[in-house]
Amino acid sequence: RGAQIRTLTDTGEQLSHALESGRETSTAIGILMERRGLDRDEAFEALRSYARSQRRRIHEVAAEIVDAVEKVNKAGRAR
Numbered sequence: 001r002g003a004q005i006r007t008l009t010d011t012g013e014q015l016s017h018a019l020e021s022g023r024e025t026s027t028a029i030g031i032l033m034e035r036r037g038l039d040r041d042e043a044f045e046a047l048r049s050y051a052r053s054q055r056r057r058i059h060e061v062a063a064e065i066v067d068a069v070e071k072v073n074k075a076g077r078a079r
Helices: 002-036 040-053 058-078
Strands: none
Touching: 002 040, 002 058, 040 058
């Protein structure tokens, strides 16, 4: 029974991580759409292409984009 609980806990953590990664990716795609005037497919392809050229995972690049935009927004509000 304890093994089942650990398995369920691990699965829940994996799903939570996947959901958060998907959310960041979607947000980054939205940012690219807005900033570059792209449609959804073009924005995803731009994100994927950049991640590939850097040999990184899409969700890592997406998280960086979201973090960078948040920092710029905070700096703009601080003035």
